[in-house]
Amino acid sequence: MATVALRRISKSYSGRQVLASLDLDLTSGELVCLLGPSGCGKTTLLRIIAGFIRPDSGTVVVAGKDVTALPPAARQMGMVFQSYSLFPNMTALDNVRFGPRVAGVGKEQQVSRARELLALVGLTEHGEKFPHQLSGGQQQRVALARALAVQPQMLLLDEPLSALDAQVRAQLREEIRRIQRATGITTVLVTHDQEEALSMSDRVAVMNEGRLLQVATPAAIYREPADPFVARFIGAGAVLPGTIEKGAVRVAHVAMLARAASDHAEGCAVDLYIRPEHVRLESMNGHIPPGSVAAEVNETTFFGSLTRVKLTLQDMPDGHGLWADLPSEQADRFKPGSRVLASWDEAAPRVMPRN
Amino acid sequence: MNRMGIIGWLVLPLAAIYFIVPLVMTLAFSLWQGGSSYGFASYRVLMGRPQLPSSLLLSTELAGATALMLVVLLLPAMIFMNLYAPKLRPLFEFIAALPFVVPAIALVAGLTALFTGPEWLLGSPFYLVIPYFFLALPYAYRSLDVGLGALDLTTLTEAGQSLGATMGQIIRFVVLPNLRSALVGSLLLTLAVVIGEFTFANVLLFRTFAVFMNQIGQHEATEAAALVMVSFLITWGAMLGVLVVGRGCSPVGGGH
Numbered sequence: 093m094a095t096v097a098l099r100r101i102s103k104s105y106s107g108r109q110v111l112a113s114l115d116l117d118l119t120s121g122e123l124v125c126l127l128g129p130s131g132c133g134k135t136t137l138l139r140i141i142a143g144f145i146r147p148d149s150g151t152v153v154v155a156g157k158d159v160t161a162l163p164p165a166a167r168q169m170g171m172v173f174q175s176y177s178l179f180p181n182m183t184a185l186d187n188v189r190f191g192p193r194v195a196g197v198g199k200e201q202q203v204s205r206a207r208e209l210l211a212l213v214g215l216t217e218h219g220e221k222f223p224h225q226l227s228g229g230q231q232q233r234v235a236l237a238r239a240l241a242v243q244p245q246m247l248l249l250d251e252p253l254s255a256l257d258a259q260v261r262a263q264l265r266e267e268i269r270r271i272q273r274a275t276g277i278t279t280v281l282v283t284h285d286q287e288e289a290l291s292m293s294d295r296v297a298v299m300n301e302g303r304l305l306q307v308a309t310p311a312a313i314y315r316e317p318a319d320p321f322v323a324r325f326i327g328a329g330a331v332l333p334g335t336i337e338k339g340a341v342r343v344a345h346v347a348m349l350a351r352a353a354s355d356h357a358e359g360c361a362v363d364l365y366i367r368p369e370h371v372r373l374e375s376m377n378g379h380i381p382p383g384s385v386a387a388e389v390n391e392t393t394f395f396g397s398l399t400r401v402k403l404t405l406q407d408m409p410d411g412h413g414l415w416a417d418l419p420s421e422q423a424d425r426f427k428p429g430s431r432v433l434a435s436w437d438e439a440a441p442r443v444m445p446r447n
Numbered sequence: 448m449n450r451m452g453i454i455g456w457l458v459l460p461l462a463a464i465y466f467i468v469p470l471v472m473t474l475a476f477s478l479w480q481g482g483s484s485y486g487f488a489s490y491r492v493l494m495g496r497p498q499l500p501s502s503l504l505l506s507t508e509l510a511g512a513t514a515l516m517l518v519v520l521l522l523p524a525m526i527f528m529n530l531y532a533p534k535l536r537p538l539f540e541f542i543a544a545l546p547f548v549v550p551a552i553a554l555v556a557g558l559t560a561l562f563t564g565p566e567w568l569l570g571s572p573f574y575l576v577i578p579y580f581f582l583a584l585p586y587a588y589r590s591l592d593v594g595l596g597a598l599d600l601t602t603l604t605e606a607g608q609s610l611g612a613t614m615g616q617i618i619r620f621v622v623l624p625n626l627r628s629a630l631v632g633s634l635l636l637t638l639a640v641v642i643g644e645f646t647f648a649n650v651l652l653f654r655t656f657a658v659f660m661n662q663i664g665q666h667e668a669t670e671a672a673a674l675v676m677v678s679f680l681i682t683w684g685a686m687l688g689v690l691v692v693g694r695g696c697s698p699v700g701g702g703h
Contacts, residue, residue, distance in 0.1 A: 142605075142609060143608075144605055144608075163608070164605070164608040164609055165608045165609075165610075165611050165612060165613060166611075167609075168611070169609060170609065170610075171605070171606070171609040173602050173605070173606060175599055175602050177599070177602045177603060177605075177606040178606075179603060179606070179607075179620075179621050179625075180598075180625055181621070181624035181625050190607075190610055190612070190620070191610035191611055191612075193620075194607075194610065194611055194612040194613075194616045194620070195611050235606075238606075238610065239609070239610075241610075242610055242611055248609075
């Protein structure tokens with residue numbers, strides 16, 4: 093399967109830069125997710141790879157060949173779109189064999205290939221159905237099979253799950269990953285859903301305002317965000333503004349433990365990022381031990397096995413708060429209004445210079 | 448009381464009387480054989496006239512040629528506009544509405560001055576296809592516009608392109624089959640417009656069905672009434688065709 097190299101890709105619309113000299117490499121057979129908020133340029137980048145948009149500058153190299161000037165039909169890339177894009181006048185089987193059909197493959201071969209792919213996506217029994225007779229999830233599976241039928245060098249998935257309900261989305265997420273691994277096709281997935289990105293990708297490329305901020309494995313993106321935007325965008329957590337003082341981060345007048353503080357100069361203005369799963373809570377017993385901060389439970393949100401506890405830090409300006417994710421049975425004893433001690437491992441928080 | 452209300456219930460029978468009474472009277476007059484005798488004599492005489500099939504055939508051929516011209520010129524232009532130049536939509540709307548505001552006689556004068564060749568076309572009744580194209584344009588445009596609006600044309604085209612299809616293959620295998628009902632609708636409306644068109648054919652001295660009808664009306668009143676009924680049947684047949692084909696189409700629009 094193909095390696096892909098995007099070199100210095102730029103694109104502007106009406107003077108507004110959508111992509112700014114962007115570089116990205118994909119190794120053969122990996123699934124890279126372009127993740128970012130709406131309008132960050134991820135779909136534009138995907139459409140440039142597909143050939144639907146010409147970049148203002150830069151090159152798209154697939155398997156060592158510069159395809160920047162090639163039209164979409166000549167690029168041999170399978171694409172699955174956000175909106176259901178099946179041809180309404182064709183059955184599922186005819187949709188899947190459309191690519192081989194226009195390529196001039198013999199009818200028997202077209203049909204047998206289409207049946208194989210329908211079996212791969214678990215729709216053997218639905219080949220004779222028209223798109224309007226299939227559910228949204230089934231339609232996207234047919235679209236995936238159709239994209240694979242042209243034996244693409246690359247698979248491009250443009251928010252393929254965003255129109256589906258949560259249960260189908262979770263199911264299809266696993267299925268796409270299974271099929272991608274089985275076929276070994278180099279794949280680019282565009283999404284704004286971080287759960288989707290983290291669970292499906294080999295690597296995640298986080299974008300904002302037309303720039304690639306960090307490209308790394310899902311675990312690295314989550315645990316070691318390299319950029320304040322990535323730290324805020326991925327996962328939940330508290331962001332507390334402070335200054336470096338004696339190897340800790342002073343927020344208002346409270347010194348917060350953070351080993352990463354030692355990476356910054358004394359007096360430097362920083363933001364402290366604390367994930368909710370790192371915060372531990374105890375009931376207040378009168379004194380505040382070193383490494384703990386006093387807080388009041390503001391509200392609790394039940395998520396099934398976990399409960400998220402929102403805390404207001406005491407003696408601090410408004411808006412300075414923390415979240416703590418606790419097993420639900422433990423969280424029951426922390427009622428709104430109760431006073432607690434919050435603490436965390438020194439190694440857990442991230443510290444980054446304030447923008 | 449349903450949504451129509453009392454006024455609706457009063458207007459409906461009045462409108463029905465307004466449309467049905469002249470039709471019934473024309474039918475009765477076409478069957479009148481003098482005195483108190485009624486029969487199909489005028490229909491028999493009409494069917495015996497060789498000009499009837501020839502004029503009807505000519506009008507049908509002109510309708511077919513006009514429809515073909517619309518499919519070849521208008522449809523690709525509309526697909527192009529929808530895909531690549533949606534900003535041109537107001538211009539298309541304006542052009543499509545023009546035939547409504549320009550009087551037919553002005554169109555005849557303008558077109559005869561404009562189209563002075565080629566030679567083989569000038570003396571041929573198929574010269575009429577040029578003005579008929581413009582006459583049928585508003586109806587065909589509207590019908591195709593509704594059909595294209597129901598399709599996610601951009602996504603379907605991009606899906607086709609990503610699968611290696613050329614634009615021609617996408618139009619043939621994807622767009623046209625999904626526009627079946629809109630296409631048939633626009634073709635039948637074109638047929639109805641062309642069959643009934645009189646001014647151009649009369650001024651340019653071609654004996655189409657409408658011109659034949661007018662000539663008969665000047666000499667044989669009951670035959671003219673019979674011819675009116677025949678033309679009504681043809682038009683209704685066309686409309687019925689639109690309804691049947693429209694109803695027979697499966698839902699489109701990306702298969703949501």
